[in-house]
Amino acid sequence: MNQSMNIRIQSPSPSLLLLPAKSSSRCTCPCLRVQLENSSSSNLSKTSLISRVVGDDKIGVLLLNLGGPETLEDVQPFLFNLFADPDIIRLPRLFRFLQNPLAKFISVARAPKSKEGYASIGGGSPLRQITDAQAEELRKALSEKNVPAKVYVGMRYWHPFTEEAIEQIKRDSITKLVVLPLYPQFSISTSGSSLRLLESIFREDEYLVNMQHTVIPSWYQREGYIKAMADLIEKELTNFDRLEEVMIFFSAHGVPLAYVEEAGDPYKAEMEECVDLIMEELEKRRINNAYTLAYQSRVGPVEWLKPYTDETIIELGRKGVKSLLAVPISFVSEHIETLEEIDVEYKELALKSGIEKWGRVPALGCEPTFISDLADAVIESLPYVGAMAVSNLEARQSLVPLGSVEELLAAYDSQRRELPPPVTVWEWGWTKSAETWNGRAAMLAVLVLLVLEVTTGEGFLHQWGLLPLFR
Ligand SMILES: C=CC1=C(C)c2cc3[nH]c(cc4nc(cc5[nH]c(cc1n2)c(C)c5CCC(=O)O)C(CCC(=O)O)=C4C)c(C)c3C=C
Numbered sequence: 215m216n217q218s219m220n221i222r223i224q225s226p227s228p229s230l231l232l233l234p235a236k237s238s239s240r241c242t243c244p245c246l247r248v249q250l251e252n253s254s255s256s257n258l259s260k261t262s263l264i265s266r267v268v269g270d271d272k273i274g275v276l277l278l279n280l281g282g283p284e285t286l287e288d289v290q291p292f293l294f295n296l297f298a299d300p301d302i303i304r305l306p307r308l309f310r311f312l313q314n315p316l317a318k319f320i321s322v323a324r325a326p327k328s329k330e331g332y333a334s335i336g337g338g339s340p341l342r343q344i345t346d347a348q349a350e351e352l353r354k355a356l357s358e359k360n361v362p363a364k365v366y367v368g369m370r371y372w373h374p375f376t377e378e379a380i381e382q383i384k385r386d387s388i389t390k391l392v393v394l395p396l397y398p399q400f401s402i403s404t405s406g407s408s409l410r411l412l413e414s415i416f417r418e419d420e421y422l423v424n425m426q427h428t429v430i431p432s433w434y435q436r437e438g439y440i441k442a443m444a445d446l447i448e449k450e451l452t453n454f455d456r457l458e459e460v461m462i463f464f465s466a467h468g469v470p471l472a473y474v475e476e477a478g479d480p481y482k483a484e485m486e487e488c489v490d491l492i493m494e495e496l497e498k499r500r501i502n503n504a505y506t507l508a509y510q511s512r513v514g515p516v517e518w519l520k521p522y523t524d525e526t527i528i529e530l531g532r533k534g535v536k537s538l539l540a541v542p543i544s545f546v547s548e549h550i551e552t553l554e555e556i557d558v559e560y561k562e563l564a565l566k567s568g569i570e571k572w573g574r575v576p577a578l579g580c581e582p583t584f585i586s587d588l589a590d591a592v593i594e595s596l597p598y599v600g601a602m603a604v605s606n607l608e609a610r611q612s613l614v615p616l617g618s619v620e621e622l623l624a625a626y627d628s629q630r631r632e633l634p635p636p637v638t639v640w641e642w643g644w645t646k647s648a649e650t651w652n653g654r655a656a657m658l659a660v661l662v663l664l665v666l667e668v669t670t671g672e673g674f675l676h677q678w679g680l681l682p683l684f685r
């Protein structure tokens with residue numbers, strides 16, 4: 215949808231500038247392009263141009279990520295933070311007051327199963343450690359490209375929280391900031407949620423008003439990233455005896471279907487395009503294997519993006535596929551859903567379903583081609599000085615459809631406003647206020663029942679077999 219998405223969010227103040235993440239090898243980013251074009255006539259080296267862009271500024275890069283529990287005790291509060299996010303559990307405006315009680319309920323109900331998963335991968339998520347390492351490698355890569363920068367990590371649901379990173383950015387007196395979500399593809403539930411939080415922090419902070427900043431909303435189309443993914447797949451294929459018979463199985467984290475179909479989340483379109491680009495790159499290397507894309511890790515009772523990974527594995531086994539290479543595609547670090555769900559659960563399912571040889575491509579982590587490409591993305595997106603930034607922004611806007619992310623978030627919000635409530639009880643009343651109070655009373659009653667169910671282990675959800683849906 216938005217291969218060259220770039221817009222300026224029209225927020226009160228300050229605005230977040232969203233820039234496209236162009237490929238370094240065919241950089242069309244006007245700010246740098248203008249500079250580089252000028253350079254050939256004035257014989258300035260690329261290095262001195264970059265140092266002119268950087269000037270006396272203190273450059274910061276903020277990596278946004280999900281965060282994960284570091285110990286088993288962290289699991290329930292981490293899940294609470296996740297489910298308390300209105301971009302993860304979407305309640306109609308009338309029922310927003312139930313967001314936290316509901317998050318409490320679901321986090322308590324889900325914690326035992328999640329803890330088992332985290333216990334099986336060593337007692338906690340590796341996400342903080344890996345993201346810190348990526349930040350350090352990115353800092354080094356930027357420094358090698360003559361852009362001295364500090365790189366910060368801001369997690370959405372666990373330490374170091376985005377708020378903590380922002381405080382450090384202020385303490386370090388950063389003057390130019392590039393915001394880089396570590397999700398290759400944009401989803402309302404991941405980058406969207408982090409950017410929404412960031413916008414609310416920026417809006418209320420006087421220091422941040424004066425700091426230039428740009429956002430790279432997604433970067434799945436970058437040549438360096440695509441090549442790095444193709445490299446990993448190519449290497450892993452060599453572990454199979456008859457590599458031309460291996461089915462390349464892209465498994466992406468799912469999102470509820472309504473995000474895409476009703477709220478305009480570009481996630482599915484970006485994911486499909488990303489897979490196509492990787493396969494095109496492999497074809498250039500004469501690797502023409504069959505491939506498929508499916509979605510994993512669904513949570514809760516609603517429909518998610520299909521096909522589901524588990525159902526697809528069973529189907530492939532039934533069709534006689536014998537060798538499968540799983541490729542986690544929506545995330546660039548190892549995490550619970552690669553280490554436990556793919557490596558243990560899906561592998562077991564595949565072997566049971568008749569697949570004889572199973573392989574898995576590792577997550578990118580600190581792979582050098584990838585990190586170097588991220589550094590290029592940052593350099594191409596550096597907020598540029600004063601009026602130049604505005605005129606270049608206008609130039610950029612003429613290259614691409616305007617307002618993609620803004621429209622996306624606006625569409626999402628308006629859809630949320632129009633959503634019918636999850637239960638119809640609030641329509642009992644015959645005045646607005648009666649409706650409101652009827653609704654609140656009914657939801658509270660449901661909550662009390664839910665809490666009783668969780669504490670006693672008995673009740674209507676268990677009877678209807680619904681509780682396991684949260685597990
Ligand atoms: C692109 C990646 C991700 C999308 C999209 C996404 C959406 C999404 N996730 C949940 C619920 C849970 N996610 C959990 C963990 C988790 N999610 C992602 C990535 C995406 N989520 C990662 C990388 C991780 C693992 C972090 C780690 O600790 O290693 C969890 C907790 C784990 C568990 O209990 O299974 C939940 C719950 C929803 C509801 C959602 C979209 C609405």
Ligand SMILES: [Fe+2]
Nearest residue numbers: 280467468511
């Ligand atoms: Fe998730």
